[in-house]
Amino acid sequence: MALGGNPIFNGKNFRGATQAPRVPQAPFGQAQYGQQPYGQRAPGQVMDPQNGWGQQQNMTDEQLREMYNQPAAGPADTGRMTYDDVIVKTAACLGVLLAGAAVTMFVSMGLASILMIVGALGGFVLALVNTFKKQPSPALILAYAGLEGLFLGGLTRVLDLMYPGVGLQAVIGTLSVFTVTLLLFKSGKVRASPKAMKFFMIAMVGYGLFSVVNLVMMMTGLQTGMFGMRSGIIGVVIGILAIGLAAFSLVMDFTSIEAGVQSGAPQRFSWTAAFGLTVTLVWLYVEIIRVLAILRGED
Numbered sequence: 001m002a003l004g005g006n007p008i009f010n011g012k013n014f015r016g017a018t019q020a021p022r023v024p025q026a027p028f029g030q031a032q033y034g035q036q037p038y039g040q041r042a043p044g045q046v047m048d049p050q051n052g053w054g055q056q057q058n059m060t061d062e063q064l065r066e067m068y069n070q071p072a073a074g075p076a077d078t079g080r081m082t083y084d085d086v087i088v089k090t091a092a093c094l095g096v097l098l099a100g101a102a103v104t105m106f107v108s109m110g111l112a113s114i115l116m117i118v119g120a121l122g123g124f125v126l127a128l129v130n131t132f133k134k135q136p137s138p139a140l141i142l143a144y145a146g147l148e149g150l151f152l153g154g155l156t157r158v159l160d161l162m163y164p165g166v167g168l169q170a171v172i173g174t175l176s177v178f179t180v181t182l183l184l185f186k187s188g189k190v191r192a193s194p195k196a197m198k199f200f201m202i203a204m205v206g207y208g209l210f211s212v213v214n215l216v217m218m219m220t221g222l223q224t225g226m227f228g229m230r231s232g233i234i235g236v237v238i239g240i241l242a243i244g245l246a247a248f249s250l251v252m253d254f255t256s257i258e259a260g261v262q263s264g265a266p267q268r269f270s271w272t273a274a275f276g277l278t279v280t281l282v283w284l285y286v287e288i289i290r291v292l293a294i295l296r297g298e299d
Helices: 012-018 061-069 083-105 109-132 138-162 166-187 194-219 232-262 269-297
Strands: 045-048 052-055
Touching: 083 109, 083 138, 083 232, 083 269, 109 138, 109 269, 138 166, 138 269, 166 232, 166 269, 194 232, 232 269
Parallel strands: none
Antiparallel strands: 045 052
């Protein structure tokens, strides 16, 4: 099963963690190297309910009962990725992102614009670094969140100055899309089927090519305005398509996280999951606030 359209979840390390090979087992009744045959004990050993055959030791009946009554080890106890881990680390990323955005609200407009550019460029670089890094780095992931906070905060302040209230509307829109997508995924009504994945990839390629062409035309002066070709009704239609793609990307992110938890991926990959969700939410917010700005500009 494909993990998702988000390149963060398609990296070799996360994919390898969720598709780890099974541990080879010896035939029934035979021992692996250094082990006793099944059902037999080595001399001087007693059965430990947690550790198997251990060294001979004198244990009272009460101590044995306590050992047998201990709860089984859960995923967190065995160093495996859990949904709680992903939630906590995603909340940490979003908290740092909000802190970065808050910085741009308490500085001059000129400095906020500079921080927006720094955040956009720095966030792009760290996004690439974190995506291709062999092991997830909490420090780099949180740094990415902080830089994206500067970018989103500066962008929101610029657009909110032109269209008052558009920032709050974008936040509400992003939270609404995230909540609805999560509820639909948990109910099983929306899944990343192979057919949907193919449509998503085709749409993403088309959207990416259009965005590159639009950027080049804006940089060369062939297109003017804040959004270039993404203005008027065309901009709204493309924006709605992009919001739909970002929402489906959330579905694939949820699918990847579910696969990681069920397969017992190492706990450190919960940072990878949090990073992937943060990237998708940033993309979703940018698309929503852009569509709102286009609509407000047409008033």
